[in-house]
Amino acid sequence: MEEKNEAVEKTNFIYSMIREDLEQKALGKNPVHTRFPPEPNGYLHIGHAKAILLNYFIAKDFKGRFNLRFDDTNPIKEEQEFVDSIIEDIRWLGADWEGRLFFSSDYFETKYQFALRLIEAGYAYVCDLSPEEIRDYRGTLTEAGTESPYRNRPGAENLDLFDRMRKGEFPNGSRVLRAKIDMSSGNLNMRDPVIYRILHAHHHRTGDQWCIYPMYDFDHPFSDALEGITHSLCSIEYSDHRPLYDWIVDRAVELMPEVIKYRSRQTEFARLGMNYTVMSKRKLRRLVEENYVAGWDDPRLPTIAGLRRRGVTPEAIADFQQKTGVSRADSTADLALFEHCIRQDLETKAPRIMAVLDPIKVVITNWPASKTEMFEMENMPDNESAGKRQVPFSGTIFIERDDFMEEPPKNFFRLAPGREVRLKGAYIICCDKVIKDQSGSVTELHCTYDPQTRSGSDSSGKKVKGVIHWVTVEHAVYATVNLYDTLFSVENPEEAEEGNFTTLINPDSLLTIDNVPIEPSIREAHPGSRFQFMRKGYFYLEPERSTGGELVFNRIAQLRDSWAKAQK
RNA sequence: UGGGGCGUGGCCAAGCGGCAAGGCACGGGUCUUUGGAAUCCGCAUUCGUAGGUUCGAAUCCUACCGCCCCAGCCA
Numbered sequence: 001m002e003e004k005n006e007a008v009e010k011t012n013f014i015y016s017m018i019r020e021d022l023e024q025k026a027l028g029k030n031p032v033h034t035r036f037p038p039e040p041n042g043y044l045h046i047g048h049a050k051a052i053l054l055n056y057f058i059a060k061d062f063k064g065r066f067n068l069r070f071d072d073t074n075p076i077k078e079e080q081e082f083v084d085s086i087i088e089d090i091r092w093l094g095a096d097w098e099g100r101l102f103f104s105s106d107y108f109e110t111k112y113q114f115a116l117r118l119i120e121a122g123y124a125y126v127c128d129l130s131p132e133e134i135r136d137y138r139g140t141l142t143e144a145g146t147e148s149p150y151r152n153r154p155g156a157e158n159l160d161l162f163d164r165m166r167k168g169e170f171p172n173g174s175r176v177l178r179a180k181i182d183m184s185s186g187n188l189n190m191r192d193p194v195i196y197r198i199l200h201a202h203h204h205r206t207g208d209q210w211c212i213y214p215m216y217d218f219d220h221p222f223s224d225a226l227e228g229i230t231h232s233l234c235s236i237e238y239s240d241h242r243p244l245y246d247w248i249v250d251r252a253v254e255l256m257p258e259v260i261k262y263r264s265r266q267t268e269f270a271r272l273g274m275n276y277t278v279m280s281k282r283k284l285r286r287l288v289e290e291n292y293v294a295g296w297d298d299p300r301l302p303t304i305a306g307l308r309r310r311g312v313t314p315e316a317i318a319d320f321q322q323k324t325g326v327s328r329a330d331s332t333a334d335l336a337l338f339e340h341c342i343r344q345d346l347e348t349k350a351p352r353i354m355a356v357l358d359p360i361k362v363v364i365t366n367w368p369a370s371k372t373e374m375f376e377m378e379n380m381p382d383n384e385s386a387g388k389r390q391v392p393f394s395g396t397i398f399i400e401r402d403d404f405m406e407e408p409p410k411n412f413f414r415l416a417p418g419r420e421v422r423l424k425g426a427y428i429i430c431c432d433k434v435i436k437d438q439s440g441s442v443t444e445l446h447c448t449y450d451p452q453t454r455s456g457s458d459s460s461g462k463k464v465k466g467v468i469h470w471v472t473v474e475h476a477v478y479a480t481v482n483l484y485d486t487l488f489s490v491e492n493p494e495e496a497e498e499g500n501f502t503t504l505i506n507p508d509s510l511l512t513i514d515n516v517p518i519e520p521s522i523r524e525a526h527p528g529s530r531f532q533f534m535r536k537g538y539f540y541l542e543p544e545r546s547t548g549g550e551l552v553f554n555r556i557a558q559l560r561d562s563w564a565k566a567q568k
Numbered sequence: 569u570g571g572g573g574c575g576u577g578g579c580c581a582a583g584c585g586g587c588a589a590g591g592c593a594c595g596g597g598u599c600u601u602u603g604g605a606a607u608c609c610g611c612a613u614u615c616g617u618a619g620g621u622u623c624g625a626a627u628c629c630u631a632c633c634g635c636c637c638c639a640g641c642c643a
Contacts, residue, residue: 144570175641236636270636330574381604
């Protein structure tokens with residue numbers, strides 16, 4: 001019931017359009033049917049996630065269907081490896097295709113038959129022009145093209161040639177099948193587009209069965225119509241292709257009504273851009289191939305695999321998708337919005353724990369030697385059911401280096417000489433002495449605790465503004481922590497020239513810290529779980545790297561930090 | 569001088585002739601044993617610009633300006 005309301009509430013133009021289609025019964029008895037059509041030639045990124053989830057949620061909201069269909073019509077660029085990674089990513093995102101996993105190549109024979117009928121009906125012809133000649137004949141943006149000398153080849157000759165193309169009698173590039181449309185169209189896509197080309201190449205699914213392959217503009221609309229896709233969503237740059245899409249679908253309905261399920265329609269929307277990162281396949285590929293990052297799943301990348309490895313949840317991605325909306329205007333989403341979605345999701349999911357990323361030792365001088373006291377701390381504030389844990393406390397602890405200032409400004413609430421601060425869940429301590437090394441940097445703090453201030457039974461009446469986290473030296477468990485920051489130091493690296501966008505890479509995009517002390521309960525953590533390191537951020541215990549008792553955490557997102565912000 | 573799109577606050581985005589939703593960001597308050605979270609308040613007399621139609625325009629008309637995409641036998 002909630003789903004129905006959501007569909008009603010969503011205000012983007014595509015939902016409005018579908019609602020109208022439904023009201024006017026424009027779909028007949030067909031259910032709303034969408035699809036995501038990736039080409040298996042690379043990894044999916046967050047921009048794709050927007051498209052995937054948009055299609056998936058439309059199907060879900062309107063009680064329709066969502067297909068996953070690989071657009072695998074170019075064997076030269078496509079590989080099984082990518083099919084696998086794409087399937088894994090989409091499944092992880094939670095977009096369920098309910099068994100409707102298809103490949104364009106599944107319908108190659110049907111498409112071949114359609115091409116035959118196109119030829120028979122005089123809608124297509126075999127053209128012997130070379131690639132260069134085709135380009136020249138196409139004309140320019142402002143000048144009409146010239147008709148191919150082969151355009152009016154007799155039907156029987158076309159059929160014969162096309163048959164021989166399929167049989168492999170001709171080399172790559174020697175001939176193509178073209179749709180006969182309009183060489184003087186202002187839309188270049190309509191100037192007798194190539195719909196089949198000869199490619200003597202091994203296909204990852206059909207093997208060597210074919211040496212001619214359909215082009216996207218021919219294949220895609222036909223596949224949609226075949227599958228009964230009612231709303232074929234794609235990005236803005238395909239707007240120019242819509243007349244051709246319609247042309248193909250119309251011919252398919254005319255010539256192959258027996259296999260066509262629906263007269264599919266294409267609708268375009270703006271794809272998602274995001275600041276401080278790059279989304280173009282070429283740039284992403286360079287980052288990976290030239291080792292600027294550690295692979296397609298490097299947590300600094302906007303790839304689904306990277307986000308997953310970083311620890312981002314699919315729920316946060318879905319929320320982000322909802323919040324960025326859908327329109328036709330070019331847009332660049334703010335990273336801050338994505339981080340907001342991540343924090344909001346993890347706020348109620350990630351148990352709290354204490355870890356000190358940049359430790360400085362504190363000796364509590366009035367603490368009884370060798371005494372250990374246990375404190376009970378809640379795993380989640382405002383959520384009893386998340387349970388509690390025991391945290392040991394003793395005389396030597398680590399605190400965060402920046403939780404101490406020797407000469408603090410008036411609005412600094414943390415530890416400073418002569419000042420008091422509360423150790424989260426434990427006692428209030430006062431800093432008595434600062435120990436430094438030769439160079440003058442602080443190496444150790446001597447403090448005293450006030451026994452009256454025990455957490456939960458404070459009888460001191462003291463009120464301190466600052467609360468800091470800590471970990472005892474004696475009980476600490478050590479981990480490696482990867483602190484990730486934006487991969488680029490400028491807002492729009494995508495705008496930089498291809499040649500030097502790598503110079504904009506943030507030198508501090510990854511800071512790995514070893515031996516980060518964490519409270520001992522972390523030993524019970526399961527790889528793959530997420531925590532909030534109190535006052536620091538959300539961290540993911542990376543399963544791939546946390547093996548054999550080793551702990552490797554990735555920072556997913558920082559907590560908002562109004563103190564740090566005020567410092568700027 | 570071709571065709572297709574888009575222009576609403578810093579970033580997204582509703583709105584479709586009746587007097588500018590919402591989110592993020594930002595600023596401020598309350599609360600708080602996370603300077604987290606929560607919560608409250610503020611934040612476009614104005615919708616690329618200029619005209620016009622209308623009692624009334626972001627919404628209709630006209631012109632202009634700016635930005636994006638298209639000349640693969642890629643998708």
